[in-house]
Amino acid sequence: xxxxxxxxxxxxxxxxxxxxxxxxxxxxxxxxxxxxxxxxxxxxxxxxxxxxxxxxxxxxxxxxxxxxxxxxxxxxxxxxxxxxxxxxxxxxxxxxxxxxxxxxxxxxxxxxxxxxxxxxxxxxxxxxxxxxxxxxxxxxxxxxxxxxxxxxxxxxxxxxxxxxxxxxxxxxxxxxxxxxxxxxxxxxxxxxxxxxxxxxxxxxxxxxxxxxxxxxxxxxxxxxxxxxxxxxxxxxxxxxxxxxxxxxxxxxxxxxxxxxxxxxxxxxxxxxxxxxxxxxxxxxxxxxxxxxxxxxxxxxxxxxxxxxxxxxxxxxxxxxx
Numbered sequence: 224x225x226x227x228x229x230x231x232x233x234x235x236x237x238x239x240x241x242x243x244x245x246x247x248x249x250x251x252x253x254x255x256x257x258x259x260x261x262x263x264x265x266x267x268x269x270x271x272x273x274x275x276x277x278x279x280x281x282x283x284x285x286x287x288x289x290x291x292x293x294x295x296x297x298x299x300x301x302x303x304x305x306x307x308x309x310x311x312x313x314x315x316x317x318x319x320x321x322x323x324x325x326x327x328x329x330x331x332x333x334x335x336x337x338x339x340x341x342x343x344x345x346x347x348x349x350x351x352x353x354x355x356x357x358x359x360x361x362x363x364x365x366x367x368x369x370x371x372x373x374x375x376x377x378x379x380x381x382x383x384x385x386x387x388x389x390x391x392x393x394x395x396x397x398x399x400x401x402x403x404x405x406x407x408x409x410x411x412x413x414x415x416x417x418x419x420x421x422x423x424x425x426x427x428x429x430x431x432x433x434x435x436x437x438x439x440x441x442x443x444x445x446x447x448x449x450x451x452x453x454x455x456x457x458x459x460x461x462x463x464x465x466x467x468x469x470x471x472x473x474x475x476x477x478x479x480x481x482x483x484x485x486x487x488x489x490x491x492x493x494x495x496x497x498x499x500x501x502x503x504x505x506x507x508x509x510x511x512x513x514x515x516x517x518x519x520x521x522x523x524x525x526x527x528x529x530x531x532x533x534x535x536x537x538x539x540x541x542x543x544x
Contacts, residue, residue, distance in 0.1 A: 263366075308455060339413055389410075433452060
């Protein structure tokens with residue numbers, strides 16, 4: 224089942240159910256006005272939403288070509304981003320001169336969650352010299368997660384999967400890292416692909432708490448990477464358990480995978496510019512690829528093995544804010 228949020232001028236938009244091919248939708252406000260409301264009452268909302276999905280499969284619904292979609296959750300109570308791809312971590316340690324994390328412990332920070340950008344919104348940022356970078360990720364949305372869940376128990380709390388562009392300002396990041404506290408200035412609002420999907424939509428591509436699909440990234444119309452999501456060092460269920468170790472997680476908590484990355488990055492490409500610069504440091508002794516400029520575009524999309532639409536595409540332009 225695919226869910227989305229129509230931009231109706233309200234902060235949380237209006238919930239809709241989208242057809243499997245992404246071409247049609249039906250309003251879901253009679254079930255739950257917003258996705259946040261649906262996830263808070265998932266046990267009762269899900270069957271009614273799936274009934275709408277069945278109607279879409281039978282040919283009902285309005286076309287999505289003229290619809291204006293917000294992020295699935297235009298704002299959320301909690302956004303936690305991991306860094307679960309070890310090859311990415313190793314390159315970032317090279318680029319920034321940081322130490323590796325303690326073994327067996329995932330990296331995670333709590334980021335800005337009062338605003339998420341739609342898949343096609345321009346991205347306003349203040350300065351090119353801040354080191355504007357995209358970061359392609361997969362993510363999950365949970366229902367209420369009690370404190371102390373095990374990874375196995377956490378699997379049942381993963382209700383929706385999403386695709387994310389976690390924007391970063393790389394010139395600011397190392398300054399904030401040295402404070403020992405989390406990022407603030409280095410992490411502006413993230414962008415989301417339009418559709419949030421239930422795990423069953425992925426079929427065999429969802430296993431071991433991981434999305435076993437490539438994330439294709441194009442920068443200014445040129446392919447930049449096709450990294451595979453299945454090689455996470457920690458699966459999403461383990462990230463959920465880590466986050467809920469000493470506290471419960473509210474319904475609607477979003478957790479990101481961190482930049483999708485593979486150890487054969489020289490062949491398969493990257494999901495962020497900083498990783499490419501880390502490779503250049505290893506191979507050439509210094510980085511040569513520059514960060515984004517105003518007017519640059521980035522496109523990200525992951526599709527199912529048969530090529531069909533999954534989350535939809537993120538396709539955005541960076542502009543001066």
